[in-house]
Amino acid sequence: MNSKTFHTFDPSRVPSPCFVVDEVAVENNLKILDRVQQESGAKILLALKAFSMFSLAPLISRYLHGTCASGLHEARLGREEFSTQEQYREVHTFSAAYTEADLTEILQISDHVVFNSFGQWQRFQPLIQAAKQQRPELEFGLRVNPMHSEGAEPIYDPCAPGSRLGIPYPEFKSNSLDGISGIHFHTLCEQAFEPLERTLDVIEQQFADLLPQLKWVNFGGGHHITKPDYNVAGLIARIKAFQAKYNVQVYLEPGEAIAIHTGVLVSEVLDLTYNTLDLAILDTSATCHMPDTLEMPYRPDVFGAGAAQQHAYTYRLGGQTCLAGDVISDYSFSEPLQIGQRLMFDDMAHYTMVKTSTFNGIGLPAIAIWNSKTDEVRVVKQFGYEDFKGRLS
Numbered sequence: 001m002n003s004k005t006f007h008t009f010d011p012s013r014v015p016s017p018c019f020v021v022d023e024v025a026v027e028n029n030l031k032i033l034d035r036v037q038q039e040s041g042a043k044i045l046l047a048l049k050a051f052s053m054f055s056l057a058p059l060i061s062r063y064l065h066g067t068c069a070s071g072l073h074e075a076r077l078g079r080e081e082f083s084t085q086e087q088y089r090e091v092h093t094f095s096a097a098y099t100e101a102d103l104t105e106i107l108q109i110s111d112h113v114v115f116n117s118f119g120q121w122q123r124f125q126p127l128i129q130a131a132k133q134q135r136p137e138l139e140f141g142l143r144v145n146p147m148h149s150e151g152a153e154p155i156y157d158p159c160a161p162g163s164r165l166g167i168p169y170p171e172f173k174s175n176s177l178d179g180i181s182g183i184h185f186h187t188l189c190e191q192a193f194e195p196l197e198r199t200l201d202v203i204e205q206q207f208a209d210l211l212p213q214l215k216w217v218n219f220g221g222g223h224h225i226t227k228p229d230y231n232v233a234g235l236i237a238r239i240k241a242f243q244a245k246y247n248v249q250v251y252l253e254p255g256e257a258i259a260i261h262t263g264v265l266v267s268e269v270l271d272l273t274y275n276t277l278d279l280a281i282l283d284t285s286a287t288c289h290m291p292d293t294l295e296m297p298y299r300p301d302v303f304g305a306g307a308a309q310q311h312a313y314t315y316r317l318g319g320q321t322c323l324a325g326d327v328i329s330d331y332s333f334s335e336p337l338q339i340g341q342r343l344m345f346d347d348m349a350h351y352t353m354v355k356t357s358t359f360n361g362i363g364l365p366a367i368a369i370w371n372s373k374t375d376e377v378r379v380v381k382q383f384g385y386e387d388f389k390g391r392l393s
Contacts, residue, residue, distance in 0.1 A: 001303055001346045002261040005372035009264070011342035013377050016268040017284045017365035021349050024372045025262035026056060029226040030063040033257065036225060036232060037065070040239035042250040045092055046082070047221045048074040050255020050350045054081035055369060055380045060258065066090030066111070068221075068253040072102040079109040092218070092253070094143060094184060096164060100127070107131035107138065114141040114184045114218070117167060118175045128179070141182040141218065142167055148202040150187050150195035153296065159187050169206045181215040182248075183207070188222025190256055193231040196223060197238060204242075211246045218251040225257045256350040263349030264303070265289065265365060269341045270320070277330075278315045280337050285319030286328045288362045290348065291355050293328055301346040305331040313337070321360040358388040 001007065005022050014020055033044050043065040054077060066089035067078030075093045083089035093106050094114040103124055106113060108131070115121040121128075121142065132138055145166025151157030158165040166185065187199045196219065204211070211217070224230055239250050267284035286293045293300055308314045311332035319326040328345075356364050364383035370376070 001301055003264055003346050004261070006264050006303065006344060006346075008372075009344070009370060011264075011266040011344050014266055014368045014379060015366045015382065016266050016342060017282075017289060017363075018266045018368055018379070019263060019348060019353055019365050020266060020368045020370050020377070021053060021056070021259070021263040022370050022372045023056060023059060026259065026349075027059060027063075029258055029260065029262065030060065032226045032232065033254070034063045036236055036239075036252075037063075040236040040250070041243055042239045042252055043090075045090065045251060045253040046258055047253045047255030048078060049354060050221070051259040052077060052354050053259075053349075053367070055367070057081045061087055061089050064089070064258075065251075066092065068092040068094070069110070071095045071098075072105055075106050075110050092251070098124070100124070103127060107135075111137070112139050112141055112182065112216075112218075114143055114182075116143050116165065118142070118171060121180075132179075139181045139215070140179055141184050141216070142177075142180055143184045143186070144169070144172075144203070144207065146185060146187065146199060146202045146206055148187060148199055150191060150199060151189045153189070155295065156189040172207075172210065177210070177213065182217060183210070183214060184218035184220060186220025186222065188220065190224055191222055192224060192227070192229070193234045193238075197234070200238065200242065211248065214246065214248050216249040216251060217242070217246070218253065221253045221255055223252060223254045223257055224260070225252075225254060226260055227257075259349035261347060263347070263352075265345040265348035265352065267343045267345065269337050269339055269343065272315075272337060272339060278313070280315040280317050282317055282319060282328075282343070284328075284345070284365070285321050285326055285359075285362050287319065287321055287323050287326045288357050288359050289319075289365055290328070290345070290352055291357070292351055294325065299329040300348065302331050303344040303346060305333055305343075308332055317343075320362055323359075358391065361388055363388070 045066045045068040049070045067082050069075035078091040090111040092112040093110040096116045143166045149159045267282045271281040273279045308330035311334045314332040316330050317328045367381040368379045
């Protein structure tokens with residue numbers, strides 16, 4: 001299991017289903033990221049699209065420089081929950097496209113606003129110039145697409161042919177960069193340092209004439225910096241060299257690196273049935289509570305379970321919804337499962353809470369914080385009917 005501290009956690013201490021995050025494990029990740037900041041000079045932001053657990057904002061804000069948002073609501077969350085007058089933290093916002101109404105608000109609360117096309121950058125100049133007059137410190141950037149793929153899964157590859165994300169280099173030849181102070185690129189998805197190094201080689205080659213004109217370069221997200229085998233020293237050295245060569249400030253905006261190996265999803269067995277194989281129906285749904293298991297797809301580990309047929313009793317675990325494909329995977333156990341038994345799915349902090357839905361009226365998992373040093377556990381959020389109804393009309 002990756003979330004190693006949870007080997008001692010008793011899942012009966014929280015309601016089910018429930019996301020449980022170990023704040024000690026989160027802080028350990030933050031310390032690694034802070035080492036990168038201190039030794040390289042880079043500034044690291046929390047990608048809210050991956051982990052928006054604002055109850056941990058005071059802890060996260062002690063280490064990181066701010067948050068990055070994918071639109072207005074995340075930008076507001078970053079400004080309202082992760083930054084105070086006593087402890088100001090930056091808010092950076094990028095969207096594939098902005099509405100005029102959203103951009104008007106974003107310009108009031110963001111420090112960096114990054115555009116995905118020259119078209120939107122040029123079309124919204126009246127708004128941009130008005131915001132700049134009110135907030136001279138406001139900075140603007142463009143997302144570039146180096147057309148260099150490192151992703152293994154096409155659905156998560158922003159540099160795949162035909163991608164709508166980022167501006168290819170040829171478009172820069174015929175457009176003015178007046179008012180632009182930085183560029184942003186994002187090519188990775190849960191990857192090591194070496195894919196970033198190859199991407200930077202391409203960026204430096206394509207944008208060699210542009211980089212010396214910039215104030216900052218944002219390396220985007222997808223960096224698995226806190227994974228045990230990540231080449232942290234290599235990352236630090238490359239950032240230092242890049243900043244020195246071009247006299248720019250480097251930003252990174254990981255999401256999973258903050259929350260990886262820090263949380264579990266507690267689930268309960270509701271029923272046991274049989275249809276050519278043993279089936280267990282849980283109060284946790286793949287489609288509602290962990291959709292990446294279907295979209296990626298991948299098989300999450302379960303504490304105390306093995307692969308199908310590895311142990312004496314194999315079950316197919318699935319959710320309550322009417323979707324036939326609401327199946328997590330097949331698992332084996334050394335003892336038969338019992339109705340009411342609690343199971344824990346591993347590594348369920350990043351890209352989980354932010355993606356949940358109430359399809360079929362299925363309830364959302366509660367959210368709890370556990371401290372693996374003191375053993376204190378507190379439920380910080382529970383959901384009910386009003387949360388389901390409030391999304392509808």
